Amino acid sequence: MIDFFRRHLGAKLFLSYLVVILVGAVILGLASRLTVPEAFNSHMGMGLGLGTGQGMTPAPALRPGASAGMQGIGAGRGMVSDLFQSFQASFNEALLLALLAAGVVAILVSLLLSRSVIAPIRVLTVASQHIAGGHYAERVPVPGADELGQLAHSFNQMAEKLEQVESMRRQLIGDVSHELLTPLTAIKGSMEGLMDGILPASPETYQQIHQEADRLARLVDDLQELSRVEAGAYPLDIRPVAVSTLVNTTLKRFAAQAQAKLIILQADLPADLPPVLADQDRFTQVLTNLVGNALQYTPEGGQVTIQSTHHGDEILFSVVDTGVGIPAEHLPHLFTRFYRVDKSRSRQAGGGSGIGLTIARHLVEAHGGNILARSEGEGHGSTFTFTLKVAK
Numbered sequence: 256m257i258d259f260f261r262r263h264l265g266a267k268l269f270l271s272y273l274v275v276i277l278v279g280a281v282i283l284g285l286a287s288r289l290t291v292p293e294a295f296n297s298h299m300g301m302g303l304g305l306g307t308g309q310g311m312t313p314a315p316a317l318r319p320g321a322s323a324g325m326q327g328i329g330a331g332r333g334m335v336s337d338l339f340q341s342f343q344a345s346f347n348e349a350l351l352l353a354l355l356a357a358g359v360v361a362i363l364v365s366l367l368l369s370r371s372v373i374a375p376i377r378v379l380t381v382a383s384q385h386i387a388g389g390h391y392a393e394r395v396p397v398p399g400a401d402e403l404g405q406l407a408h409s410f411n412q413m414a415e416k417l418e419q420v421e422s423m424r425r426q427l428i429g430d431v432s433h434e435l436l437t438p439l440t441a442i443k444g445s446m447e448g449l450m451d452g453i454l455p456a457s458p459e460t461y462q463q464i465h466q467e468a469d470r471l472a473r474l475v476d477d478l479q480e481l482s483r484v485e486a487g488a489y490p491l492d493i494r495p496v497a498v499s500t501l502v503n504t505t506l507k508r509f510a511a512q513a514q515a516k517l518i519i520l521q522a523d524l525p526a527d528l529p530p531v532l533a534d535q536d537r538f539t540q541v542l543t544n545l546v547g548n549a550l551q552y553t554p555e556g557g558q559v560t561i562q563s564t565h566h567g568d569e570i571l572f573s574v575v576d577t578g579v580g581i582p583a584e585h586l587p588h589l590f591t592r593f594y595r596v597d598k599s600r601s602r603q604a605g606g607g608s609g610i611g612l613t614i615a616r617h618l619v620e621a622h623g624g625n626i627l628a629r630s631e632g633e634g635h636g637s638t639f640t641f642t643l644k645v646a647k
């Protein structure tokens with residue numbers, strides 16, 4: 256029995272309503288017992304000392320031996336006392352009946368009330384079991400704005416998040432297998448061509464195969480880096496960093512590549528640039544990603560510039576290029592993994608798999624900054640800007 260109450264919230268609620276009803280009934284009984292004689296006295300217009308207890312002291316006029324001629328009064332007193340007894344009996348009877356009626360109604364109402372509280376909780380329980388079973392589309396109705404309503408609302412939010420994560424996971428597996436399949440198919444095709452003697456066993460053929468294998472290796476590297484970055488499984492040693500040295504290192508690293516493409520690669524930094532709060536290696540990684548893209552998507556004779564400006568407690572870093580630009584409808588998606596504006600173009604151009612900017616975004620956000628892309632449209636160049644906090 257106790258176990259039943261312990262395991263059922265509805266039973267507990269009902270029990271607590273029942274306790275309230277019982278306490279109410281007991282108080283009603285006690286209070287009427289104490290107050291009825293006094294009320295009777297005062298309504299009969301004289302103090303006759305009926306009953307016992309407080310507030311029932313007989314009026315001075317009725318004290319024994321107060322005056323002569325007490326007989327008449329004594330007889331009246333007996334009559335009133337009988338009257339009171341009958342009155343009390345009928346009052347008790349009426350009270351008992353009223354209490355019974357009120358009790359039954361109260362019990363019914365409390366049953367209904369505890370059910371109405373329990374019903375949404377039951378719905379939540381069933382829905383969460385469905386979700387645990389992998390049915391992420393499950394939602395529950397929100398019953399009003401009280402705590403239960405809030406619980407249902409948060410439950411729905413959680414279910415939606417889970418659904419998103421699940422669909423992202425599916426999408427990721429699809430994307431990864433597709434990305435892996437493309438170079439693998441190329442390698443397999445070339446190999447078959449070689450075996451069948453359709454393709455000549457020339458250095459070009461081998462180089463082609465090597466290139467595809469290289470793509471595969473880079474993709475796997477990128478994926479590993481992405482999973483590390485997404486899981487936050489990398490050390491982040493944030494401290495004041497003088498950025499001009501880091502920017503110059505990046506410029507040097509890409510100098511040969513820029514020269515080969517006849518692109519002017521330069522930095523435009525203010526002389527009094529304060530140090531920023533950043534992890535040196537991760538900052539360089541973001542910059543490398545952005546400059547690498549800029550060089551990749553800028554044709555010969557173009558220009559790539561690393562700029563920085565100081566705004567309040569932030570420093571904005573921009574990588575500006577005069578390259579192919581990005582149509583406006585693609586801008587919001589660039590930082591989503593595997594997103595490429597033009598899949599075939601970036602593949603031919605030796606581009607990656609659309610992971611670089613996703614990694615960059617994660618790294619910038621881990622520093623508490625933002626990253627965004629701007630472009631005046633196709634053929635009008637692109638600008639990628641990220642923010643970092645100034646070291647005080």
Ligand SMILES: Nc1ncnc2c1ncn2[C@@H]1O[C@H](COP(=O)(O)OP(=O)(O)O)[C@@H](O)[C@H]1O
Binds near residue numbers: 579580597
């Ligand atoms: N500087 C840029 N100019 C034009 N398009 C760019 C530039 N940087 C990135 N993009 C576009 O954003 C996509 C995603 O970039 P990224 O995540 O680095 O992937 P990818 O591996 O293709 O370089 C690229 O495929 C390209 O379409």
Ligand SMILES: [Mg+2]
Binds near residue numbers: 547548607611612
């Ligand atoms: Mg890239």
